[in-house]
Amino acid sequence: MSKEGELSVWHLTMLALGTVVGGSFFLGSAIAIRTAGPGIIISYLLVGVLVYIILTALSEMTVAEQLPGSFRTYAEQMFGPLVGFVVGWVYWTGLILAMSSEATAASLLIKSWLPTSSLSLTSILIIIGVTFLNLLGAKILTTLESGLALIKLSAIVAFILIGIALILGLVPNKTAIGLGALTTEPLLPTGISGIAGSMLIVMFTYAGFEMIGLAASEAEDARSTIPRAINYTVLGLVGLYSLAIVVLLPLIPTAGLTEEVGPFVAALNRVGINWVANIINIILIIAILSTMLAAMFGLGRMVRSLAKEGSAPSWLKDKGDIPFRGIIFSGISMLAGVGLAYILPSEIYVFLVSSGGFSLLFVYVIIMATHYKFRKNKGCPPSGNCQLRGYPTTSLFALFFLIAIIVSMPLVPGQGSGLIAGLLLVAFYSLSYIFIKVYSLIKSNEEISLIKLLGIEKLNKKENTRQRNMSIKSLKPATNWEVSEELVINKSDTKKSKQ
Structure with missing residues (x-):
């Protein structure tokens, strides 16, 4: 690890935005917008508040x-090695499967321009390129990521400006749209259920922000850099997403959106700006x-953390x-993930890949549960820097909100x-940890017990040590007399002993 951090507030913010702003917003948000109608803006603001709480x-x-x-290590500190093992590997596996399908998606977009290109070969080249760039180091990668993130963000800003111009009638030969489709649509066409049904997909459009935590150990002056990067990330995401949705709503009826065409392309096509489709496709590939x-940046560091704690092979x-x-291992695993798409039946592959969304939500639940216990045990960070106001109410609110989103997954088609798949992944890694632990105890001729399997004895020792230290700090003499008479050697007794 770097002794001195290299990553600035700018690098960390762009890394987070680069992870978050992806195909789920440019393409997948159409489903959420159609589900909630114009009320989708409420969903984006609510989830924005949730993201702020989790990140803070x-x-x-x-x-x-x-x-x-980061979050894996904190979870292990608070709940023991079983939770640390499971959350680390579930996060890693979910991202590997998700990024494997993203490589295939990018290959399909490229094939629309190069019909003779091979999907499998293009996917392999993309993964090799992503792996190689990560091997160049955090500073070079985040500089490149900053450039790509700026392109994506510029595309959103461009859409916002074009949309405002169309609404106000500033585009030559185009009549002002004004409120447009909003005049014929109710705010909540399907009621509160529409808002609830859109929450999961909206959450996915924000997913990936936890990358800031994984990069924290490589940040310069992390105590001031991390909070600032988080504030900029949240403000940037919520601001741009909300503005883009507000501008979109007058341009096209939400019921007319489909998952085949991104909402921004569909809106601009409807008003006669058809040439934008190819540009958006280029932006989508960049995204x-x-x-x-x-994602590869975070995967490599997660594997290193797991290996350091003995939760991954020593090599x-x-x-x-x-x-x-960790990076090369993750790259090879992504290649294997792409291979699964051609070996397994499509239904099974889609089933496996669908665990990616659950994996991220699972991580966010663990982050909030960990924070609740972390703050309860250790109080505020150094210098009394309590960033999350309203504890424990805010922590519990976010925790229950996330659990509600997970429970609602079956209500969303395809989720x-x-x-x-996600629950099976958690069960698989839980059983894997227990099997490894049992084998280790048998090999060392130790007694097998539930406490040892869960690693609770280590947590108990740490808790007892913490309480003992607190007790020692609280021991104070009641009066000066106690100090002079009981804790200090009496001079007259010293003289008598000399005689």
Whole structure:
């Protein structure tokens, strides 16, 4: 690891935005908008508040301790090695499967321009390129990621400006749209259920912001850099997303949106600006590649953290600034994920890939549960820097909100399989940890017990030590007399002993 951080507020913010702003917003948001109608703006604002709470909670823990593995390591500290093992590997597996499908999606977009290109070969080349760029180091990668993120953000800003011009009638030969489609649509065409049904997909459009935590140990002056980067990330995301949706709504009826065409392309096509479709496709490819680059950054560091704690094979340990082995291992695993698409029946492959969304939501639940216990045990970070106001209410609100989103997954078409696949993933890694632990105890001739399997004895020792330290700090003499008479050697007794 770097002794001195290289990543500035700008790098961290662009890394987070590069991970978050991807195909789920440019393409997948159409389903959420159609489900909630114009009320989708409420969904984006509500989830924006949720993202702020989660990121601020993560920031508090990061300010207190900059540790490799971020949320995985904090979870292990609070709940034991089983939780740390499971959350680390579930996050890694979910991202690997999701990014494998993203590589395939990018290949399909490229094939629309190059019909003779091979889907499998293009996917392989994309993954190799993403892996190689990550091997160049955090500073070079985040500089590149900043450029790609700027392109994506500029595309959103351009859409907002074009939309405002269309609404106000500033485009030559175009009549002012005004409120347009909004005049014929109710705010909540399907009621509150529409808002609830859109929450999961809206959450996915924000997903990936946890990358700031994984980069924290490589940030310069993390205690001031991380909170600022988080504030800029949240303000940037909520601001741009909300403005883009507000501008979109007058341009096209929400019921007319489909998952085949992105909402921005559909809106501009409807008003006669057809040439924008190809540009948006280019932006979409850039968005996917940018997301893959940032995801690989986090995957390599997660593997290094797991290996360091003995939760991954020892040959994956890395001592340098760049987690070469973790990155290469993740790259090979992505290639294997692409291979599965051609080996397994399509239904099974889609089932596996759908676990990616659950994996991220699972991580966010763990972050909030960890923060609740972390703050309860350790209080505020150094210098009393309590960033998350309203604790514990805010932590519990976010925790229950996230659980509600997970429970609602079967209500969204195509997401029920994601919940099942995700739960199976959690069960698989839980059983894997227990099997490894049992084998280790048998090998060392130790007694097998539930406490040892869960690693609770380590947590108990830490808790007892913490309480003992607190007790020692609280021991104070009641009066000066107690100090002079009981704790200090009496001079007259010393004289008598000399005689």
